[in-house]
Amino acid sequence: MTDNEITHEIIGGATEVHRLLGAGLLESAYEACLCHEFAIRKIGFQKQNRCLSYTKKQTKLDCGFRLDLLVEKRIVVELKSVDALAPIQARPAD
Numbered sequence: 126m127t128d129n130e131i132t133h134e135i136i137g138g139a140t141e142v143h144r145l146l147g148a149g150l151l152e153s154a155y156e157a158c159l160c161h162e163f164a165i166r167k168i169g170f171q172k173q174n175r176c177l178s179y180t181k182k183q184t185k186l187d188c189g190f191r192l193d194l195l196v197e198k199r200i201v202v203e204l205k206s207v208d209a210l211a212p213i214q215a216r217p218a219d
Contacts, residue, residue, distance in 0.1 A: 131199075139162075170196045170197070
């Protein structure tokens with residue numbers, strides 16, 4: 126699958142989970158259901174078992190930037206469950 130096809134499946138799965146569960150649940154509930162949806166769709170994923178290090182000003186921080194989901198070993202999915210998006214969450218990626 127191409128990155129666009131994977132992304133299409135991710136968005137479709139997330140939309141289905143939100144349609145079924147609605148709003149107001151904890152992030153962990155959405156994560157469990159999205160993982161189940163990915164399994165149904167035969168989409169490969171790993172959950173919360175990858176930590177990324179961060180290097181800033183020649184200092185490496187191994188403090189564990191944990192990925193929520195890594196889909197098909199190349200697309201990071203960060204889950205959020207909030208009442209409303211803050212401006213920093215709503216801005217487009219650079």
